[in-house]
Amino acid sequence: MAKTKIYVAKAFKLLRADGIHADFPVGMHTVDQDIADNWYVKHHTGDPGDVLATPGADELAAAVAAARAELDAEGRRLTEQHAELDAMSKGIDARAADLDAREGSIAARELEHASNVAAFEASQAATAEAASQKQSGSQKQGGKQA
Structure with a gap:
């Protein structure tokens, strides 16, 4: 397995796949790549220059x-x-x-x-009703004269 270096900015303890706890104090560590890729490990690592640039x-x-x-x-x-x-x-x-x-x-x-x-x-x-009544009234009168 490939080894890589990580800088631990905040100390932590990791439960490895084999069931053993591994302590990681602040500082540089050489670890397997699968450990370096672990999300919890990444959460605690950083750049060594960060410590110097506080x-x-x-x-x-x-x-x-x-x-x-x-x-x-x-x-x-x-x-x-x-x-x-x-x-x-x-x-x-x-x-x-x-x-x-x-x-x-x-x-x-x-x-x-x-x-x-x-x-x-x-x-x-x-108006239409009045006109109609007037016309029918004149027709009645005209009929009596004939």
Whole structure:
């Protein structure tokens, strides 16, 4: 089996396939490839340069300050977007109220129109009835003279 080197960044204990526990303290180890490919082993390994490149207090303070500034900028951006959304929401609400008023006005005009049409049809029917009665009355009179 092929051997490979791994750097253990965080000590751990591994239960091997043969049932034996193997301790892996921090440092370099030469292991079989199947052990190096194990997900649990990979979780505890790293690059030896990572240990040497740990940030100091000044670097950590600078990183925290940069992160805080980034969060403040994001907070301002979100506040601006919230204000824009509020303005858009008020505009949408006003537009909805205008549309509701227009719809009510149109419904009232439709009722008025329907009423006018019904009145017109009734007057036409009354006029036609009166004309029909007048014509039948003149026919009755004409028949008596003959």
